[in-house]
Amino acid sequence: MSVTQPRGFRAAGVVAGLKASGRPDLALVVNDGPDHHAAAVFTTNRVQAAPVTWSRHVVADGRADAVVLNSGGANACTGAPGFQDTHRTAEHTADRLGVAAGDVVVCSTGLIGERLPMEPLLAGVDAAASALAPDGGPDAAEAILTTDTVPKTAQATREGWSAGGMAKGAGMLAPALATMLVVLTTDAVVDPSRLHAALREATRTTLERVDSDGCMSTNDTVVVLASGASGVEVDQDELTGALTEVCADLARQLVADAEGAHHDIAVQVRTAATEEDALEVARSVARNNLLKCAVFGNDPNWGRVLAAVGTTAAAFDPDDLDVAINGVQVCRGGGVGEDRSLVDLGGREVHIDVDLHAGDAEATIWTNDLTHDYVHENSAYST
Amino acid sequence: MSVTQPRGFRAAGVVAGLKASGRPDLALVVNDGPDHHAAAVFTTNRVQAAPVTWSRHVVADGRADAVVLNSGGANACTGAPGFQDTHRTAEHTADRLGVAAGDVVVCSTGLIGERLPMEPLLAGVDAAASALAPDGGPDAAEAILTTDTVPKTAQATREGWSAGGMAKGAGMLAPALATMLVVLTTDAVVDPSRLHAALREATRTTLERVDSDGCMSTNDTVVVLASGASGVEVDQDELTGALTEVCADLARQLVADAEGAHHDIAVQVRTAATEEDALEVARSVARNNLLKCAVFGNDPNWGRVLAAVGTTAAAFDPDDLDVAINGVQVCRGGGVGEDRSLVDLGGREVHIDVDLHAGDAEATIWTNDLTHDYVHENSAYST
CATH class of the missing domain: 3.60.70.12 (L-amino peptidase D-ALA esterase/amidase)
Incomplete structure (x- = not known):
């Protein structure tokens, strides 16, 4: 109603x-x-x-x-x-x-x-x-x-x-x-x-x-x-x-229902020093075009997550970052974790967990993958 | 050599x-x-x-x-x-x-x-x-x-x-x-x-x-x-x-030679109060996915330029912004300028000029459009 x-x-x-x-x-x-x-x-x-x-x-x-x-x-x-x-x-x-x-x-x-x-x-x-x-x-x-x-x-x-x-x-x-x-x-x-x-x-x-x-x-x-x-x-x-x-x-x-999206991505940043830190990191990851393209290609490219985290001013130690994608701990301590081939990105929902190990604050940003359809819709919108 | x-x-x-x-x-x-x-x-x-x-x-x-x-x-x-x-x-x-x-x-x-x-x-x-x-x-x-x-x-x-x-x-x-x-x-x-x-x-x-x-x-x-x-x-x-x-x-x-690009875009911000302001505005425009998709579609969507400028902290008056795309003054005083259909985006080179009317500093950022090929290359890169 x-x-x-x-x-x-x-x-x-x-x-x-x-x-x-x-x-x-x-x-x-x-x-x-x-x-x-x-x-x-x-x-x-x-x-x-x-x-x-x-x-x-x-x-x-x-x-x-x-x-x-x-x-x-x-x-x-x-x-x-x-x-x-x-x-x-x-x-x-x-x-x-x-x-x-x-x-x-x-x-x-x-x-x-x-x-x-x-x-x-x-x-x-x-x-x-x-x-x-x-x-x-x-x-x-x-x-x-x-x-x-x-x-x-x-x-x-x-x-x-x-x-x-x-x-x-x-x-x-x-x-x-x-x-x-x-x-x-x-x-x-x-x-x-x-x-x-x-x-x-x-x-x-x-x-x-x-x-x-x-x-x-x-x-x-x-x-x-x-x-x-x-x-x-x-x-x-x-x-x-x-x-x-x-x-x-x-x-x-x-x-x-975002334009042209094939995946809905939740970027959850945990164990941050402050909620502001968690938000800054989550937004940086959520806006990384390379990562968003990778998700479109069903590619759990956690290196791009770390590269995005690294551009922020949030409190963290690069050697103490953990990343899980759809429950698989692909990055542990800033390095290689579980085998990335274990990650299933076949469904619509993608959950990216980032642990900063710097406190107990957390925040989640919801975004989408970057797809051919996104490019198409936004290049044709005004024409 | x-x-x-x-x-x-x-x-x-x-x-x-x-x-x-x-x-x-x-x-x-x-x-x-x-x-x-x-x-x-x-x-x-x-x-x-x-x-x-x-x-x-x-x-x-x-x-x-x-x-x-x-x-x-x-x-x-x-x-x-x-x-x-x-x-x-x-x-x-x-x-x-x-x-x-x-x-x-x-x-x-x-x-x-x-x-x-x-x-x-x-x-x-x-x-x-x-x-x-x-x-x-x-x-x-x-x-x-x-x-x-x-x-x-x-x-x-x-x-x-x-x-x-x-x-x-x-x-x-x-x-x-x-x-x-x-x-x-x-x-x-x-x-x-x-x-x-x-x-x-x-x-x-x-x-x-x-x-x-x-x-x-x-x-x-x-x-x-x-x-x-x-x-x-x-x-x-x-x-x-x-x-x-x-x-x-x-x-x-x-x-x-950037991945999958069809256009090379120079975003030149002039009459800024400081070089930092000019750079902040130029980067904001250069990173706007919606604008980059529009350029791919040969669409001189200057509204997306203004929306990107508006997210910055640079000194400017929203009612005193000018935007020219490939020499056509499509936005004058924050509003509609020359007819957007006069803009020719058929070539590889795109020049976006933004005038802030806040000083005499300037800066240029070089970027590319956002294309199907970009999405393709970056979704397939690690696989």
């Missing part, structure tokens, strides 16, 4: 005609209250799309009534006219819903550097507003896809309340967010500051640890809306737990 | 049988003096191959009599036994040449994590020592290749003296060196400390600015030998100039 799993929400997804394919490309999620609390996290890229600049201001006061999302164009690097387009989209949506434009979050995804076709987009807003339904979550999830092959939705149900979510993102899944648009909802009763804290914590160990190709988007947005419609006041840990469950589920789906 | 262009050097390249292909795989370069001065720079990867650890000590006193190089195995991540293998190679070479083992630089390249077959390797040293010749430079350049398709040699001739060099490296060309083995020679009269300073400066703006895939090798070595055989004392600028000319020529050849 996606974003309409919790009470107090309606959603819709329609064909506005922004995509040449004719697939759904405009989604609307509305919070009918009684609360209209909201929080969001955005890309840390300094080149930010117009909708990111806009939406940052919208959620600053902790209130949002609706989220309007389009695929088929990122509205990034479009200057002042692009910002006007975002503003106009919010105003048009607000008019149709009878709310304030300053309470409408806008998200866009697609090619950078092109203006959005506003006429079909605004007509799409009208159509979506007319189609809003308490079971519209799946339609909305469909309309935000770009090169994704399947919609991504998740929910976490609790005693008397729930959380739900939808996500798009394939390729460009990256550090501190990615070309990832995520809308989360909950009917719990929670004030905006607690909602923001829970969102930060939920994304920190889930969506922010997905790193498909090391590239960071200009448009990443994760927004959460709280309707309070359940009447249930939840404590902070419960709320964080439910949002984390939804985000973790969505993160797994994003990796599984 | 490669490393035997300057007087005072002999070289050889032979088939030792380390490569399954049966191609030449062992090279020897000998400095017959009268001077035996040497300097070197090595990978900054903290996981270093045995020959790097060994050779660092060899050149520490500014003297080296010979360089022995093998392809067909990197001798990295091989622990104490691997270091013994390197030591033994140096001792064997020294015995054959009548020099001290501590004056023999050793370089290895190939797969990480496997021991070298010492019997054929040492027999190869014998064969190479017997084959040493004053015109053996091209043979040596042939024997150090791995996935390279052509040998890489260069020389700079001056009034009465010269410099020469050979290089191998394809893929894994990276930051502050790469899987790059480079031997430079000169017959100028120069003391070791000046030689080292000239080498540092020559590599800083050439070999260290080649970044094929962002991966940093465990084995990178650039070593220079000075024989003094010309009897010509050169000043520091002349020496630096000649070594820079040779390194720049080799760097261009390395990029042109």
Whole structure:
């Protein structure tokens, strides 16, 4: 049921005609209250799309009534006219819903550097507003896809309340967010500051640890809306737990559907001196093109893991590094361990364990292999 | 004439049988003096191959009599036994040449994590020592290749003296060196400390600015030998100039022969506040997989350039960024500039200019596109 799993929400997804394919490309999620609390996290890229600049201001006061999302164009690097387009989209949506434009979050995804076709987009807003339904979550999830092959939705149900979510993102899944648009909802009763804290914590160990190709988007947005419609006041840990469950589920789906990937790779770094060290090492391994090609070729090339670890500033002794690939300890003490031919990379799931023997912190980054299909999809995307 | 262009050097390249292909795989370069001065720079990867650890000590006193190089195995991540293998190679070479083992630089390249077959390797040293010749430079350049398709040699001739060099490296060309083995020679009269300073400066703006895939090798070595055989004392600028000319020529050849590349890309960042800023931005663009795929597809996707710039900490205003691709100003003031369809990416050379409008520093990084062939070569390399 996606974003309409919790009470107090309606959603819709329609064909506005922004995509040449004719697939759904405009989604609307509305919070009918009684609360209209909201929080969001955005890309840390300094080149930010117009909708990111806009939406940052919208959620600053902790209130949002609706989220309007389009695929088929990122509205990034479009200057002042692009910002006007975002503003106009919010105003048009607000008019149709009878709310304030300053309470409408806008998200866009697609090619950078092109203006959005506003006429079909605004007509799409009208159509979506007319189609809003308490079971519209799946339609909305469909309309935000770009090169994704399947919609991504998740929910976490609790005693008397729930959380739900939808996500798009394939390729460009990256550090501190990615070309990832995520809308989360909950009917719990929670004030905006607690909602923001829970969102930060939920994304920190889930969506922010997905790193498909090391590239960071200009448009990443994760927004959460709280309707309070359940009447249930939840404590902070419960709320964080439910949002984390939804985000973790969505993160797994994003990796599984990353552009052209044949393997899903979990890089788990353990016995690190600090979590920061573990993260730095895991990201370095996850971004190593040579290793990612090797995994595509079912080649457990642990030398490339060590070469990636060696580029970091993390605390470790090069002669005391262990690497296991899918459970086989191929590198022990910085040198040759078990026979690499014992490693089975025939399946989709690959688990690379790195032990730094420098402490007891750990972190995992999820990524993908580098394949012919990745090259193909990303060389043909804008043409 | 490669490393035997300057007087005072002999070289050889032979088939030792380390490569399954049966191609030449062992090279020897000998400095017959009268001077035996040497300097070197090595990978900054903290996981270093045995020959790097060994050779660092060899050149520490500014003297080296010979360089022995093998392809067909990197001798990295091989622990104490691997270091013994390197030591033994140096001792064997020294015995054959009548020099001290501590004056023999050793370089290895190939797969990480496997021991070298010492019997054929040492027999190869014998064969190479017997084959040493004053015109053996091209043979040596042939024997150090791995996935390279052509040998890489260069020389700079001056009034009465010269410099020469050979290089191998394809893929894994990276930051502050790469899987790059480079031997430079000169017959100028120069003391070791000046030689080292000239080498540092020559590599800083050439070999260290080649970044094929962002991966940093465990084995990178650039070593220079000075024989003094010309009897010509050169000043520091002349020496630096000649070594820079040779390194720049080799760097261009390395990029042109990078694994599976279809385009050579120069990312030039101008009007940066500092050279460090320019370098950070150029590397970020040069490592962006999405952009590298786009170039492969002849797609001037400047949005991906801006997204890469936006991930850096360099000084710039997102609304004051200009990007030109092959001379067409596709992005102006952070937004749409000239029509992207005007960009011709049909040739091998691609020039991406980024203007930060934050100062007057500049830097260029040379890289390649990301292609099906890159994925293929690097997924099949060890199998």
